[in-house]
Amino acid sequence: MISATFTVPKAEVYNEVAKTTSYTGIKMSGEDYARIFTTDEDRMMLERFFNEAANGLTDVLKPFLVSVSDTSPLHCVDLTRNYVVSLELSSSYDENLNGSVESSMFSYFTNFIVGNWYKFANKEEAETYMATAASMVMDIKSKIYFRKKPVRLVPAE
Amino acid sequence: MARKNLSVTLKISELLYEIRNKTWLTGQSRQNGQNFEEVANMQNNEDEEHANQVLRSIGNAFATLKVRLSEYIISSQTTANDIQISDSSDLTVTLVLPSNYNQATADAVATGCHQYIVNTAIAEWFTITNKTDAADYLTLAGANITQVREAISKRVRPTRVTPTP
Numbered sequence: 001m002i003s004a005t006f007t008v009p010k011a012e013v014y015n016e017v018a019k020t021t022s023y024t025g026i027k028m029s030g031e032d033y034a035r036i037f038t039t040d041e042d043r044m045m046l047e048r049f050f051n052e053a054a055n056g057l058t059d060v061l062k063p064f065l066v067s068v069s070d071t072s073p074l075h076c077v078d079l080t081r082n083y084v085v086s087l088e089l090s091s092s093y094d095e096n097l098n099g100s101v102e103s104s105m106f107s108y109f110t111n112f113i114v115g116n117w118y119k120f121a122n123k124e125e126a127e128t129y130m131a132t133a134a135s136m137v138m139d140i141k142s143k144i145y146f147r148k149k150p151v152r153l154v155p156a157e
Numbered sequence: 158m159a160r161k162n163l164s165v166t167l168k169i170s171e172l173l174y175e176i177r178n179k180t181w182l183t184g185q186s187r188q189n190g191q192n193f194e195e196v197a198n199m200q201n202n203e204d205e206e207h208a209n210q211v212l213r214s215i216g217n218a219f220a221t222l223k224v225r226l227s228e229y230i231i232s233s234q235t236t237a238n239d240i241q242i243s244d245s246s247d248l249t250v251t252l253v254l255p256s257n258y259n260q261a262t263a264d265a266v267a268t269g270c271h272q273y274i275v276n277t278a279i280a281e282w283f284t285i286t287n288k289t290d291a292a293d294y295l296t297l298a299g300a301n302i303t304q305v306r307e308a309i310s311k312r313v314r315p316t317r318v319t320p321t322p
Contacts, residue, residue: 001204092202138191145193147184147200150177155168 001088002095003066006102008054008083008109014038014046016110017117024122036121043077046113053112053133054083057105060137064089064144083109092147101143108136161258165267167248167274172215175275177201180282183290199287208244210285211278216242218277218298222250222270225302229253229309248274254309262308269305273298 018038025036038046054071061068064087071083083105115129177200184200201207219242223230229252242248252266280294 090197090202090204092200092204138193141193145197147181147197147202149181150174150202152174152178153170155170 001091002093003086003088004093004095004098004101005084005086006098006105008102008105010050010082011079013050013106013109013113014043014079016106017046017113020110020114021117021121024125032122036118038117042117046117047077048073049113049116050083050109052116053109056112057083057108057137057140058085060141061085061087061144087144089144090147092150093144094146094148097143097146101140104136104139104143108133108140111136159256161254161256161260163252163254163258163260163263163266165250165252165270167219167267167271169215169242169244169247172248172271172274172278173211173244175271176211176215176278176282177203179275179279180286183283183287187287195287199283201282209241211282212244213241214278214281215248215274217281218274219248219250221277222273222302222305226250226252226305226309252309255312257312257315258309259311259313262311265308266305269301269308273301273305276301 021036021038025032028036051071051073054069058065058068058071066086066088068086069082069084071081074081111129111133115126115133118126118129180199180201184196187199188196201211230250231253250270276294276298280291280298283291283294
């Protein structure tokens, strides 16, 4: 078996969410920008979405799960509580995919949070982000379930 | 009349590789862009639960092979057990054949035994992980045992020794 640990840094996810919502808002009028752009005051809501994203991903990864960071709800935002998951993957898993898996996890969190935020703030684009989040889950699955081809060891005569 | 012994050795690494390669190729060819988990499940690999299942299947198939060839096997074995075979010990069987057995078929016997075990083990593996293909491998295994028995049945024609007048 191959052990692998993946980390999704919460602060970076929130920064990415802020960037994405800011870009979307800039393309619109002043009022829309204020509504769409996520600010530090919105973080309690984002925190709930982060935890939901974490729970959804943990469910996908549970056949391989060794440990996962705590995602129990808090009454405050704790930016140090990253999503950290340790997995025991198949011996035929390709470790060269580790970076790509982690990157897909990051994108999943970002899209999931933006999609849920847009259900309140920018309904027209919400489905697009939710669909992208779902496709990121498929992307993660395609990598962790990928199996390297077997290698033949030529036996001694 | 002198008999001919044919010792057949089946390398466990070769059996395991062919099972893993065939199931890996089957998985690759069944991919549809959505079924990652199903594909991974049908691809036998070195993971403990995979290895245990396939070693058990190889052991079962080898035991059945010996039953099918029992008329050619002489054994003084007095004990038996159900311990799973190891992935480091090869399988050997010695066939005691008539003196006119045609040794030209020796390789066919070995490859037939190999294929029988591989196809039987894959049939068992696919019964768990890919039911639609399981029956095909069982059919192939049946053909393999027929091939082995045919190869064993080949005889050299008698040679006339001219008597001295």
